[in-house]
Amino acid sequence: MDKNFIKEMEAKLKEQQKNLRKDLASFAEKNVHKKDDYNTRFPNYGNKDEENAVEVADFQDNLSLENDLEKNLAEVGKALERIKIGTYGKCEKCGKKMGRERLEAFPAAITCVDCKNLS
């Protein structure tokens, strides 16, 4: 795969990584012991019953958001790692080269469309 294209994807991935980390940091604490792991903060709106109820609801929402963002962050990190070791753009399942369109649409892709649809 040509170097300029990979450079372009690398820049995109780094941008995504930055944004994901920023989003996570806005409602979660970074785990200093584990890379790209975050723990959602429990919000504190006050001590009234209604306030406590909203705290719990928001906490649950943020927990599932945290999960999604962490998953994306892990995929982006993996793709960047694959660029480093030179396997970027190769499907992890079948080993075939992925098309440019697939990577342009989803730079963190690790499987080709066929394999993705199978799983």
Ligand SMILES: [Zn+2]
């Ligand atoms: Zn495949």
